[in-house]
Amino acid sequence: MIMKPFLSDFDLKTGATNEKVTSRYAENMKGMFADDAALEELVKSGNSKIYDFTEMGFEEVMQDLLYGTSITYPGKVGNEYFMTKGHFHTILDTAEVYYCLSGEGYMLMETPEGEWAAEKLSAGKAVYVPARWAHRSINTGNTPLITFFCFRADAGHDYGTIETKGFRKLIVEQDGKPVIIDNPKWRSE
16 A cells, blocks of 8 residues: 655655745735725835745645645735635635634635625634635734635636636725625626
Protein backbone atom coordinates (compact mmCIF):
# COMPACT_ATOMS: atom_id res chain seq x y z
CA MET A 1 0.00 0.00 0.00
CA ILE A 2 1.32 3.44 -0.96
CA MET A 3 0.63 6.10 1.61
CA LYS A 4 0.75 9.80 0.92
CA PRO A 5 2.71 11.91 3.39
CA PHE A 6 0.88 13.79 6.08
CA LEU A 7 0.44 17.46 5.26
CA SER A 8 2.50 18.33 8.32
CA ASP A 9 5.46 16.53 6.71
CA PHE A 10 8.00 18.65 4.90
CA ASP A 11 11.12 18.12 2.85
CA LEU A 12 14.04 18.00 5.28
CA LYS A 13 16.51 19.14 2.61
CA THR A 14 14.61 22.17 1.32
CA GLY A 15 12.18 22.86 4.16
CA ALA A 16 9.39 22.95 1.57
CA THR A 17 5.82 22.09 2.46
CA ASN A 18 2.81 21.76 0.22
CA GLU A 19 1.17 24.90 1.56
CA LYS A 20 0.24 27.84 -0.64
CA VAL A 21 -0.33 31.23 1.02
CA THR A 22 -2.22 34.00 -0.80
CA SER A 23 -2.73 37.53 0.54
CA ARG A 24 -5.28 40.03 -0.74
CA TYR A 25 -4.76 43.73 -0.13
CA ALA A 26 -7.12 46.62 -0.77
CA GLU A 27 -5.64 47.07 -4.27
CA ASN A 28 -6.60 43.44 -5.08
CA MET A 29 -10.23 44.09 -4.18
CA LYS A 30 -11.17 46.72 -6.78
CA GLY A 31 -14.80 46.34 -7.76
CA MET A 32 -15.62 44.10 -4.79
CA PHE A 33 -16.86 46.83 -2.43
CA ALA A 34 -19.81 49.14 -3.08
CA ASP A 35 -17.91 52.33 -2.25
CA ASP A 36 -15.14 52.62 -4.88
CA ALA A 37 -13.95 56.00 -3.53
CA ALA A 38 -13.53 54.62 0.01
CA LEU A 39 -11.58 51.65 -1.35
CA GLU A 40 -9.30 53.93 -3.39
CA GLU A 41 -8.66 56.01 -0.26
CA LEU A 42 -7.75 52.84 1.65
CA VAL A 43 -5.30 51.88 -1.12
CA LYS A 44 -3.69 55.35 -1.04
CA SER A 45 -3.45 55.41 2.76
CA GLY A 46 -1.44 52.22 3.08
CA ASN A 47 -3.10 49.45 1.04
CA SER A 48 -4.43 47.52 4.06
CA LYS A 49 -4.37 43.75 4.02
CA ILE A 50 -7.96 42.50 3.77
CA TYR A 51 -7.40 38.74 4.04
CA ASP A 52 -5.02 35.79 3.75
CA PHE A 53 -5.73 32.20 2.89
CA THR A 54 -3.51 29.16 3.10
CA GLU A 55 -4.31 26.05 1.08
CA MET A 56 -2.84 22.66 1.91
CA GLY A 57 -3.33 19.83 -0.50
CA PHE A 58 -2.02 17.17 -2.75
CA GLU A 59 -2.66 16.74 -6.43
CA GLU A 60 -5.85 18.34 -7.64
CA VAL A 61 -7.73 15.10 -8.20
CA MET A 62 -11.26 14.21 -7.17
CA GLN A 63 -10.33 11.61 -4.55
CA ASP A 64 -8.22 14.07 -2.53
CA LEU A 65 -9.24 16.99 -0.35
CA LEU A 66 -7.90 20.50 -0.40
CA TYR A 67 -8.07 22.31 2.91
CA GLY A 68 -6.64 25.29 4.69
CA THR A 69 -7.35 28.42 6.67
CA SER A 70 -8.71 31.83 5.84
CA ILE A 71 -8.02 34.94 7.92
CA THR A 72 -10.24 37.94 7.21
CA TYR A 73 -8.97 40.99 9.08
CA PRO A 74 -11.19 43.50 10.89
CA GLY A 75 -11.96 46.74 9.10
CA LYS A 76 -14.36 48.45 6.74
CA VAL A 77 -14.44 50.07 3.34
CA GLY A 78 -16.96 52.85 3.84
CA ASN A 79 -19.60 51.09 5.93
CA GLU A 80 -18.99 47.66 4.36
CA TYR A 81 -17.05 45.12 6.41
CA PHE A 82 -13.80 43.56 5.16
CA MET A 83 -14.53 40.34 3.27
CA THR A 84 -13.03 37.76 0.97
CA LYS A 85 -13.58 38.12 -2.78
CA GLY A 86 -15.86 35.13 -2.79
CA HIS A 87 -16.12 32.47 -5.44
CA PHE A 88 -18.06 29.69 -7.05
CA HIS A 89 -16.16 26.47 -7.66
CA THR A 90 -15.10 25.74 -11.22
CA ILE A 91 -16.80 22.36 -10.75
CA LEU A 92 -20.08 24.00 -9.74
CA ASP A 93 -21.45 20.89 -8.05
CA THR A 94 -18.87 21.15 -5.23
CA ALA A 95 -19.82 21.67 -1.61
CA GLU A 96 -17.47 23.09 1.01
CA VAL A 97 -17.29 23.13 4.79
CA TYR A 98 -16.03 26.02 6.91
CA TYR A 99 -15.29 25.76 10.62
CA CYS A 100 -14.80 29.01 12.55
CA LEU A 101 -11.72 28.90 14.76
CA SER A 102 -12.00 32.45 16.11
CA GLY A 103 -13.61 35.81 15.50
CA GLU A 104 -17.09 36.61 14.30
CA GLY A 105 -18.75 37.34 11.03
CA TYR A 106 -20.89 35.80 8.31
CA MET A 107 -20.67 33.40 5.41
CA LEU A 108 -22.62 35.10 2.62
CA MET A 109 -23.83 32.66 -0.05
CA GLU A 110 -25.85 32.72 -3.25
CA THR A 111 -26.81 30.51 -6.18
CA PRO A 112 -26.70 31.41 -9.88
CA GLU A 113 -30.52 31.33 -9.79
CA GLY A 114 -30.79 34.05 -7.12
CA GLU A 115 -31.24 32.24 -3.81
CA TRP A 116 -29.10 33.69 -1.03
CA ALA A 117 -28.30 33.04 2.62
CA ALA A 118 -26.11 34.54 5.33
CA GLU A 119 -24.90 32.20 8.08
CA LYS A 120 -23.41 33.63 11.28
CA LEU A 121 -19.83 32.57 12.04
CA SER A 122 -18.43 32.40 15.56
CA ALA A 123 -15.78 30.28 17.25
CA GLY A 124 -16.76 26.61 17.22
CA LYS A 125 -19.46 26.89 14.54
CA ALA A 126 -19.35 24.99 11.25
CA VAL A 127 -21.08 26.26 8.10
CA TYR A 128 -21.91 23.96 5.20
CA VAL A 129 -21.80 25.63 1.77
CA PRO A 130 -23.94 23.51 -0.58
CA ALA A 131 -22.92 22.68 -4.13
CA ARG A 132 -23.71 25.48 -6.64
CA TRP A 133 -23.44 28.24 -4.01
CA ALA A 134 -20.94 31.10 -4.28
CA HIS A 135 -19.59 32.09 -0.88
CA ARG A 136 -17.53 34.73 0.88
CA SER A 137 -16.45 35.31 4.48
CA ILE A 138 -17.22 38.68 6.07
CA ASN A 139 -15.60 39.86 9.31
CA THR A 140 -18.06 41.87 11.42
CA GLY A 141 -15.92 41.82 14.56
CA ASN A 142 -12.88 43.59 15.97
CA THR A 143 -10.47 40.63 15.76
CA PRO A 144 -9.41 38.46 12.80
CA LEU A 145 -12.06 36.02 11.56
CA ILE A 146 -10.22 32.71 11.19
CA THR A 147 -11.85 29.74 9.49
CA PHE A 148 -10.77 26.26 8.42
CA PHE A 149 -12.16 25.08 5.05
CA CYS A 150 -12.26 21.79 3.14
CA PHE A 151 -13.48 20.74 -0.33
CA ARG A 152 -12.63 18.32 -3.13
CA ALA A 153 -9.16 19.04 -4.46
CA ASP A 154 -10.06 19.28 -8.15
CA ALA A 155 -12.96 21.74 -7.69
CA GLY A 156 -11.04 24.90 -8.60
CA HIS A 157 -12.13 28.50 -7.99
CA ASP A 158 -14.25 30.72 -10.22
CA TYR A 159 -13.54 34.27 -9.03
CA GLY A 160 -14.43 35.79 -12.41
CA THR A 161 -18.20 35.51 -12.03
CA ILE A 162 -18.11 37.44 -8.75
CA GLU A 163 -15.61 39.99 -10.12
CA THR A 164 -18.00 40.62 -13.04
CA LYS A 165 -21.38 40.55 -11.30
CA GLY A 166 -20.74 40.92 -7.58
CA PHE A 167 -22.91 39.37 -4.87
CA ARG A 168 -26.61 40.26 -4.72
CA LYS A 169 -26.34 41.23 -1.04
CA LEU A 170 -23.85 43.18 1.08
CA ILE A 171 -23.28 43.22 4.82
CA VAL A 172 -22.74 46.74 6.11
CA GLU A 173 -22.61 48.46 9.47
CA GLN A 174 -25.67 50.53 10.38
CA ASP A 175 -26.14 51.93 13.88
CA GLY A 176 -23.18 49.84 15.07
CA LYS A 177 -24.67 46.52 13.88
CA PRO A 178 -24.29 44.32 10.79
CA VAL A 179 -27.19 44.69 8.35
CA ILE A 180 -27.83 42.88 5.07
CA ILE A 181 -28.75 45.14 2.15
CA ASP A 182 -29.15 44.83 -1.62
CA ASN A 183 -25.94 45.45 -3.55
CA PRO A 184 -26.49 48.58 -5.68
CA LYS A 185 -23.70 47.43 -8.06
CA TRP A 186 -25.01 43.88 -8.65
CA ARG A 187 -25.49 43.04 -12.32
CA SER A 188 -27.82 40.29 -13.52
CA GLU A 189 -25.91 39.76 -16.75
